[in-house]
Amino acid sequence: xxxxxxxxxxxxxxxxxxxxxxxxxxxxxxxxxxxxxxxxxxxxxxxxxxxxxxxxxxxxxxxxxxxxxxxxxxxxxxxxxxxxxxxxxxxxxxxxxxxxxxxxxxxxxxxxxxxxxxxxxxxxxxxxxxxxxxxxxxxxxxxxxxxxxxxxxxxxxxxxxxxxxxxxxxxxxxxxxxxxxxxxxxxxxxxxxxxxxxxxxxxxxxxxxxxxxxxxxxxxxxxxxxxxxxxxxxxxxxxxxxxxxxxxxxxxxxxxxxxxxxxxxxxxxxxxxxxxxxxxxxxxxxxxxxxxxxxxxxxxxxxxxxxxxxxxxxxxxxxxxxxxxxxxxxxxxxxxxxxxxxxxxxxxxxxxxxxxxxxxxxxxxxxxxxxxxxxxxxxxxxxxxxx
Numbered sequence: 082x083x084x085x086x087x088x089x090x091x092x093x094x095x096x097x098x099x100x101x102x103x104x105x106x107x108x109x110x111x112x113x114x115x116x117x118x119x120x121x122x123x124x125x126x127x128x129x130x131x132x133x134x135x136x137x138x139x140x141x142x143x144x145x146x147x148x149x150x151x152x153x154x155x156x157x158x159x160x161x162x163x164x165x166x167x168x169x170x171x172x173x174x175x176x177x178x179x180x181x182x183x184x185x186x187x188x189x190x191x192x193x194x195x196x197x198x199x200x201x202x203x204x205x206x207x208x209x210x211x212x213x214x215x216x217x218x219x220x221x222x223x224x225x226x227x228x229x230x231x232x233x234x235x236x237x238x239x240x241x242x243x244x245x246x247x248x249x250x251x252x253x254x255x256x257x258x259x260x261x262x263x264x265x266x267x268x269x270x271x272x273x274x275x276x277x278x279x280x281x282x283x284x285x286x287x288x289x290x291x292x293x294x295x296x297x298x299x300x301x302x303x304x305x306x307x308x309x310x311x312x313x314x315x316x317x318x319x320x321x322x323x324x325x326x327x328x329x330x331x332x333x334x335x336x337x338x339x340x341x342x343x344x345x346x347x348x349x350x351x352x353x354x355x356x357x358x359x360x361x362x363x364x365x366x367x368x369x370x371x372x373x374x375x376x377x378x379x380x381x382x383x384x385x386x387x388x389x390x391x392x393x394x395x396x397x398x399x400x401x402x403x404x405x406x407x408x409x410x411x412x413x414x415x416x417x418x419x420x421x422x423x424x425x426x427x428x429x430x431x432x433x434x435x436x437x438x439x440x441x442x443x444x445x446x447x448x449x450x451x452x453x454x455x456x457x458x459x460x461x462x463x464x465x466x467x468x
Contacts, residue, residue, distance in 0.1 A: 088268055091276035092137045098280055099130025102287040109291070116297035121165030122290045126283065129158035133279060145195035152209045153188025159216035160184055162286075166223040166235075169293070187212050203256055210253045217242050231300075234292030241285035248278035309383040311361055312368035320382035320390060324440040327380075327394060339393045339401030339432040340440075342447040343371065343408065346425045346459040348387040359418055366417045367426070374408055390444065398432040398464055405430050405462045413460060425460035427451060432465075 103126050110119065132154030139147035160180050167173040191205060221242050224235045255271030307319040315323065327338060345351075345367060352360040364387065371389055375381050380392035393401050405428045413425045429451025431443050446465040454463040 088272040088276055089137065089140070091273070091280070092133060095276060095280040095283060096130055096134045096137055099126065099133060099283045102283060103127040103130060106287060106290060114298060114301075116169060116294045117171070118165035118167075118169035119290065119294055121161045121168060122286070125158040125161035125165065126286060126290070127158075128154045128161065129283065129286075132158060145192055148195045148205060149188050149192030152191055152205075153184050156184035156187055156209070156212055156216065157181075159213060159220060163216060163220040163223055166220060166226070169297075170223065170226050172223070172226070183212055183216065206253055206256050210249050213249055214246060217246050232293070232296055234289045234294075234296050237285060237292060238289035241282050241289065244285075245278055245282045248274050251275075309368075312365050312383050314368050314372055314389075315380060315382035317382060317384055320380060320384065320392070321440065323380050324392060327392065328438055328440060336395055337397045337432055337434070338443075339396045339398055339430060340443045340447045341391045341393065341401060341405045341408075342384070342429045342444065342451045343367075343389040343391065343405075343426050344428075344451055344455070345387040346427055346455075348424070351422065351424065355422065359422070362418050363422060363424060366415075367412060367424070370411055370415075371408060374404070374411070390447075392440075396432075398430065398466075401430050401432060402462060402464045409460065409462055427454040427459045428462040429454055430462060430464040 103123065106123050106126065110123070132151050135142075135147050135151035135154065139151075160183065163180070164173065164177060167177055187208060191208065195205070221239050224239050224242070228235050252271050252275045255269065307315060309316045345363070348360065348363070351363055364383075368381070368383065368389065371391060372381050375391055375393075378394050380390075380394075382390050382392075384390040393404065396404070409426055409428055413423070416423055429447040429449065431446035431450055433443055437443060437446065450463040450465040454461050457463065
């Protein structure tokens with residue numbers, strides 16, 4: 082009759098759990114975009130499951146094969162886990178591949194020592210434990226690197242790894258207390274904790290992989306929905322969304338805010354003469370200048386093809402006009418790209434009032450002023466005066 086906490090049965094259940102999670106993650110990634118490092122993590126989960134399988138098979142395969150391949154695959158899984166976070170945090174280098182020396186060396190060493198020298202379980206456990214603790218510590222450090230508060234998936238992975246470290250340390254201490262007579266399948270408290278930790282670690286790691294990938298995708302969608310891909314500033318959608326709070330708060334407080342609509346003069350001729358790649362460089366440079374001159378609380382957005390909108394918070398019409406003049410002058414005095422392209426901008430400026438405080442209404446006023454600037458010869462700033 083199988084005992085309630087039979088270690089061999091628990092280890093077999095861990096193997097089944099690992100394979101089920103690996104298959105689920107593999108099929109789940111077929112029809113969706115996955116984050117950097119995902120495939121490293123998926124292979125890590127699969128290899129850790131294979132490592133547990135070889136450890137479980139020691140009842141029907143030679144001990145040296147079970148110890149060597151089982152522990153080697155487990156170490157390799159932690160290497161892949163670390164590499165996954167290296168890729169996720171964009172820290173991966175060509176020299177990181179040399180870390181594969183650790184699991185390969187330990188696996189070969191364990192095969193050799195177990196086959197020819199019949200080393201005790203204490204020595205085997207110490208070798209494997211030290212290597213695992215080093216790799217887990219490296220992975221935890223990498224997982225926390227640059228983590229933002231919203232990235233709870235990475236935090237779950239860290240908790241799982243920390244729990245695994247504690248279970249490994251407990252196992253090593255227990256084996257020493259038993260003078261090296263604690264076999265893997267002995268129904269001891271240390272074996273139970275190790276098997277329970279293995280199963281929980283597999284579940285937590287799989288959950289963290291799914292959560293990290295989901296949160297990365299959400300952030301990617303947010304960025305694409307909020308920022309202009311070419312210039313890196315806000316897009317039209319973000320301008321509207323961010324301005325809603327501004328409309329309400331400033332109207333209630335009676336504060337004035339202004340808006341500058343900036344349009345590049347004769348931009349079509351730049352594209353026709355130099356090509357669209359050069360035109361893109363011009364757009365990025367203009368956006369950089371505008372962003373550099375704006376305050377952190379101002380909203381800088383690309384409104385259309387060659388049009389930019391800047392919402393100047395807590396700023397009256399005269400100060401907005403002076404700011405726009407600085408922008409116009411700086412742009413007219415620089416050369417862009419190796420082609421030494423010189424461009425100018427026309428700017429229309431308007432401000433809010435007690436009766437005009439909606440974004441679209443102020444944009445309409447600024448657009449009218451911009452139209453006047455274009456008709457007046459371009460390369461100038463025109464402000465809309467409230468009547």
